[in-house]
Amino acid sequence: MNKTAKGPLSRLLAAPHILWSVLFILIPLAFVAFYAFTDNDLHFTLTHISEFFTPKYLGVFLRSVKLAAIATVICLVIGYPAAYFISRTSPNAQKVLVVLIMLPMWTNFIIRTYALSEVLEVINNAIVYLLSLLPESLVPIALDPKPDIVIYNETAVVVGMVYDFLPYMILPIYSVMSKLDYRLVEAAQDLGCNGFGVLRKVVLPLSIPGVLSGITMVFVPSISTFYISNQLGGIFLIGDIIDYYYYNNNHHFAAALSFVLMLILLAGLILMNRFGDDEKEGKR
């Protein structure tokens, strides 16, 4: 059944992409690896790598993991039902809804994030104003100086991640669900499943591949983001640290941080896909 690309022509078709990958992915990656293991005199060293595992940077890393994980879970909770809903509408409605989901992606994400910071500022002001209307004894926090409730904190960062990356959760799940054979749903109903049973026993297990790719596509950019955290949260995540050292002429340490982050993500992805394969094929 598998059609493997063989023969000179199909190889030729892949040539532009291979060239591109070598020039802009493989060679730069080799540089990252090289820089990560060398000092300013280009001598081999593990100092930079091992510095990643000092409490200071490990703390930042774990905070990044935490926020990215929270954002991914929220995206999943919002995105999964949304994808299910879209896949159950009429074909024409589906087209419109998918375009609507993708619409925000047509704006550059830095501009979007900047705009979001303004929106959060307004919401923050509104909340503070509403709190000020309450009797003082009921308000748990001091309103002067103006508190940051939904901005310049971790909450804002998570909101930003969800805001920017939600479409990447919805679209792969939707794509799997829209291909789901509706007769399987009918078969499950026929065998006694109510709506919830159909979801749990048929739709959910069959949409796992979409969920896994959605998780990947939200978690990976979330954990390595550097703009959202800074602009919305005023906090430093691992991406910001890399950004900082890179622009402050410590390329070797920046490369080391990137390299370790990359390895950890890679390990995570392999683990997750192994789990996904088990779901699909482990029951042979």
Place this chain on the structure above:
Amino acid sequence: MNDNVLVRLKGVSKAFDGEPVLRSIDLDIHDKEFVTLLGPSGCGKTTTLRIIGGFVSPDSGDVEFSGQRINDVPAYKRHVNTVFQRYALFPHLNVYENIAFGLKVQKVKKDEIDRRVKEMLELVNLKGFEKRHVGNLSGGQQQRVAIARALINRPKLLLLDEPLGALDLKLRKDMQKELKRIQRETGITFIYVTHDQEEALSMSDTVVVMADGAIQQIGSPTDIYNEPINAFVADFIGESNILDGTMPCDFKAKVAGHVFDCLDSGFAPGEKVDVVIRPEDVDVVDVKNGMLIGTVSGVTFKGDYYEIIVDVQGFKWMLETSDFVAEGQTIGLHIQPDAIHVMKKSEYSGKFGDYSTFSDEMDHLSDVVEEEE
């Protein structure tokens, strides 16, 4: 068969996007009966089945199950199971888990599930396939899993939607016998949807012939074949020569200028009728002994007989004969009284039963298209 009505449809109608698919269907299905809904694609047979299964709700009319109106009972609460067209097995589950699905939903105890799955695997001849992934099974094996998955719930009624459509001819014949055996052994009422008239005739207790969203005829396979009610049924069930005729009086039918003796009566004198004569009921004789005279215009060897097309006064008849006749030969046709079936004129009169445009290849092609639907 007995007089217990298990399913009753009363005036059931359904339209999709304003297009009527069912026009006021009335149908009784008896307990332990093997009923086939037979008709060409688009005749409403699958919609009828889906209404009984609970996947489509009728626009008007009532669906009764064991005397209870079940229009508003959702599919998952009905004591009915379905074998879907192309099986619809769960791809993420193995054979065992597919078959056990319904019992797990009902939270049946594990050892009872084990026992009943084993029983089912034996019934459908799939012992030892428990752990196999359904994607790795052949069409026939998937079919058996689908049947076991439905039957394990011990439904009172099993719905089968063109279950053999995707199988090759040999396998289809085997599965027909097997389905019949399973139906007899389990005593479950089967409603079977197909467009294959041979399948319908060989398996069913009762055949329901449908066309254009309406039931044309209900009867036993022999009734349907021997006493078709109109030109549509006569044409759809087997091959038929359908001619315009008149009934000058009872027991006489005038066709192609010849007055034949027949067994039909009760028509108005001189009433215009459709007359059906089956290809195998016409004897080929010498010209001098012929009631009708015709010229052979086509001969096809069919193995145990020849199928010939005979031009009689411009109308092309199809005949089956075991003796060879050559193309261009002039022959006589002899027809016994019991071979003549007289039908009232209907909306289908004149549409079927002339073999002037007949070709084997065309017939074959249209079969294929139907299976791909």
